Amino acid sequence: MLASGGTSDVFIELGLVLLILAVVGRAARRIGVPSIPLYLIAGLAMGEGGLIPLEASDDFIRIGAEVGVVLLLLLLGLEFSGEELSDGLRANWTSGLVDLLAGLLPGAIAGLLLGWGWSGALVLGGVTYVSSSGIIAKLLGELDRIANRETSVVLSILVMEDLAMALFLPVLGVVLAGTGIIDGGLAVALAFAVVGAALFVSIRFGRHMSRLVSSRSKEVLLLTLLGLTLLVAGLAELVQVSSAVGAFLIGVALSGRVADDGRELLEPLRDVFGGLFFVFFGLQIDPGSLPPVIIPALLIGVVTAAAKVGVGWWSAQRAGIGLRGRWRAGLSLVPRGEFSIVIGGLGVAAGSHADLGPTVAAYVLIMAIGGSLLMRYADALPLPLRR
Amino acid sequence: MEVFETRLPGVGVRYEFETDAGDRVGVVVRRDGQREVAVYDAEDPDRCRASLTVGPTEAAVLVELLGGSKLTERLADLRHEVEGLAIEWVTMRDGLGLTGRSIGDGRIRTDTGASVVAVIRGTVSLPGPGPDFVFEPGDVVLVMGAAESVDRAVERLAG
Secondary structure, eight states: OOOSSSHHHHHHHHHHHHHHHHHHHHHHHHHTOOHHHHHHHHHHHBSTTSSBOOOTTHHHHHHHHHHHHHHHHHHHHHHSOHHHHHHHHHHHHHHHHHHHHHHHHHHHHHHHHTTOHHHHHHHHHHHHHOOOHHHHHHHHHHTTOTTSTTHHHHHHHHHHHHHHHHHHHHHHHHHHHTOOHHHHHHHHHHHHHHHHHHHHHHHHHHHHHHHHHOOSOHHHHHHHHHHHHHHHHHHHHHTTSOHHHHHHHHHHHOOHHHHHHHHHHHHHHHHHHHHHHHHHHHHTSOGGGSHHHHHHHHHHHHHHHHHHHHHHHHHHHHTTOOHHHHHHHHHHTOOOOHHHHHHHHHHHHTTOOTTHHHHHHHHHHHHHHHHHHHHHTTTTSOOOOOO | OOOEEEEETTTEEEEEEEOTTSOEEEEEEETTSOEEEEEEOSSSTTSEEEEEEEOHHHHHHHHHHTTGGGTTTTHHHHHHHOTTEEEEEEEOOTTSTTTTSBHHHHTHHHHHOOEEEEEEETTEEEESOOTTOBOOTTOEEEEEEEHHHHHHHHHHHHO
């Protein structure tokens, strides 16, 4: 379509991509669905086999997408302090464990049934496990449910999932790298040690670290945060802990004012690069490969949605929440989004089964849109309110 | 009166109490300083029937309207009564923190969510100082709010 080479082509393509995201984001707001699934659809529509082939900007989008993952995880980490995570772990580990099993097992079993082998099964299990804290937090605010009593249950489970992600990603990295059992075991042990040490440091010395990083100048703070995060992400990647986990831990280690200012400064950057990441994931998938995987994705979706509703219902019951609230808590855990795509993306990059990418894309589309609708209409659904 | 405190990870803290008339009231203190006041539904006790989002300044006005000026008198009692409410005395030192600058200048309430409730200067106590109040060395400042907010306010005041 375009003459090869030259900055002009890169700019034109990037401009088009961002404008398409803007138009799509506008549409998402208008019809009241999260923007992530629509970004994915935009990515599917572009690239090979799509409406707008991208050639010149391929490299930039690929690196931009990786920066997007790092920023997504950094911002997630900035939401929580090390104390919040360890408190949460102490208070909610049973719910967290039940959630892990209920979320991971159906996906993993489906992966095995589809014949994707152990690593493919682990990827799919991760995809079905992590709820989208981005979509859920946004919807809780939009639906005026922050003050609802069941919301603390939902948020506690999300924190546990985020913490589990920090341990899951390095394990997944090792499994996908396909190293031997001994080397792999060593790498996993190293990963766990790094995560544990980082949490310890953040609880003990987080305040000092925050003071060291903090600056009155927004410019200096932004540069420090970005530089530090990319450096640690790169180092983490080097020791096979995964750059995403490195970024997450930096976010956790920083707290207080630095974290607040950092969130404000980095959110726009995350939206740009995160958008590129969702597009990039879509780009890698030929839209023609979607129809055959829709039925399995739908089946996995129904089972894993039911599992999440069960987990939410049970945890809310344990917290003394009424029937309506239990349903709301359960339905609030259904949406999957950004982190399912992060995990799916790792699988695709490592060359898992060819159906993995399309299945994950279809699954996230179904769960992001369907889940947010379930959440929105939780009070209007004719649910059994008696046991 | 019993006030229940629940942490909302990533959001802030939710406080809850029941009025004598039987209404359950919740207040969410967000980390960004926004407050949400909610009244719970009688039939669905976990859902808020109505909620009201107020910024730090509006919250201060609301407190004032609800009789907050009596707050300082009751401080001693409150300290023992209200869970999750932190109170801290800070002595201002020459050349450090906000000494020589005004409350408004330091954006204490806007940025930290905590309030400067009173200042003791020498033997005089000055309750409810306004945004134009300028700290002098030796002033003893009483800060109140959620524990985390107070920590941040103290850090800013003392430097």
